[in-house]
Amino acid sequence: MLHFRLKFLWFGTKGIAVSLDQVSLNSNKVLPLTEYFFWPRSDAWDEMRICLKSKTWISSNDLVFILNQLTEVINFWQEKNDLKAENSAQIKERFPNCDFVFCD
Template sequence: MNQRFGFRLVWGENSIGIAIDEIFLTTPSLITNYYYWPQTDAWEQIRLDLETKIWIPKDEQRKILNTITEILNSWKKNTNPKELYLNENLSYEIEFVGLF
């Protein structure tokens, strides 16, 4: 069975929270904490968190981190968060758990 991952986002005007899910069948399970940018370096914190998940292949970890970069760039551009669903470069499920 292929591993599937997704993102949980808390999208705000002054910050964005990001957490990573592993999805088994249809059930998501958090595998990282929420990290909030720009209060912290969310990308680096998730990178360190993923390094402890030895069951996730390195190439998958890179794809996840690249997706985080895409999400952060969209947030910095004040893109409407719903537009992330239309971004063909993102190959992961995205769930908005908060918009403020």
Template sequence: MCKKKEKFQIKTLWLNDVLGIAIDQILNKGNLPLTSYYFWPRNDAWEVIRLELDSKPWILEHERELILQEVTKASNDWKKKRIKKSTRS
């Protein structure tokens, strides 16, 4: 069985106090940035990325939902690691 090729890539910049998230579209000849990096907690990265994805009508609704689910997962993982680290200090 052939695995479906991914169309989008979620890029993260995982730092101690900041999580940067950006979205690229995967093309045959490389990646095309769809969003800038948005940094949590400075801004609501999830909401800003949602607005950017909504402004691109060629991205299907279920693709937007999958992207936002992955953004949520990355954000939650980052928060959990940050909390764990602060409780050890």
């Protein structure tokens, strides 16, 4: 069984970067599926959408879920982009199915 996981690099007020990994739940192996897309430098949401549409094995339901989750994190960043690594529990609690690396 396959599972998808968004991975974020959090650059504070400078922006965020996002990529997508595929995780095999049977073996816990992780396979990177996309490069990093940077927000707000570019339209990371649209770049992710275009990239995922080219991966025909990703179902439309998974595609919608991934993009909705990305939207939620982007909206959160727009409100709380000054969040520091020492407060990372707040974001990890809000988005438990995503990975975050804080780059202060």
